[in-house]
Amino acid sequence: MKASTDECAHAILEVAPAIMRTIRTEMRRHRTSDLSVPQFRTLAFIDNHEGPSLSDVAGHIGLTLPSMSKIVDGLVARKLITREIASADRRRITLALTSRGQTLLTAARGATKACLAEMLQSLSLTDRTLVINAMETLRLIFLQQPANTAAR
């Protein structure tokens, strides 16, 4: 094993899509929450930040403004978040979770995580540590920001 950057890229390119498909399928199967991955990520970001603007969310999640705007539309329509005009700068909007959104986010996080955790149960402690460390490493590259809290 040379562990070249190329081999590393190859491994990621093969495994990441498979993981995502599992996550997506799992999220949709929980009819109670029924959130798509982008919706989930949007709610999670709003939960972790104080009244972010559309640009804040779009930038951090990595979507264009129109895409994000549409996702926000859906979440507002489902009464999971509120969208208000910022008083300081009326061009900006301020996003926040409703209590319903908060509840749903918590439920979705729990359900999906529980399912993933279930799939990971066959791993040894060593392997789990390995995966967590690798994710921490990749987070620095793909998310530009360190973990902000412990597992929620």
Added chain:
Amino acid sequence: MKASTDECAHAILEVAPAIMRTIRTEMRRHRTSDLSVPQFRTLAFIDNHEGPSLSDVAGHIGLTLPSMSKIVDGLVARKLITREIASADRRRITLALTSRGQTLLTAARGATKACLAEMLQSLSLTDRTLVINAMETLRLIFLQQPANTAAR
């Protein structure tokens, strides 16, 4: 660090979507290939297997038959693959790459991998080994099948 299955799940749930977004964006930016992730995965599967049927591809990639059928439609229209009726069982189809598809797949693989590799260059050899090992571990869980070849 407890390295519980729950923490492990949490880490994956946070990082995997970010990785995928990078991959998707990158794939779309290479106007020469211009493949979506599902299209890329479909081509790769056909490349790695001998004349698979629609069910083979759909099953392994984790899509329903209609979804897969539509993706195949697009690839056939772009002349990247061929779709022929199997002589043994006329209900089945046999998929194969055209030389154009083969070329495009190779190009897309190279371009995306190169971009990822570039992003991974800041990692130490130790970290790269860590990531590769973690991916190998996760592959067994999310892909049910071991790596079939070395990095291509």
Added chain:
DNA sequence: TATTGTTATACTCTATAACTATA
């Protein structure tokens, strides 16, 4: 004039339900 967001438009991805053709 520059910034923030939304609307219009057009793809692709994805699923479920209903259908056709073959076995």
Added chain:
DNA sequence: TATAGTTATAGAGTATAACAATA
């Protein structure tokens, strides 16, 4: 009757281009 695929339909995610409102 069961299996392999396709078609019909619908909704979400995504982008680019054009627009409106505010600074």
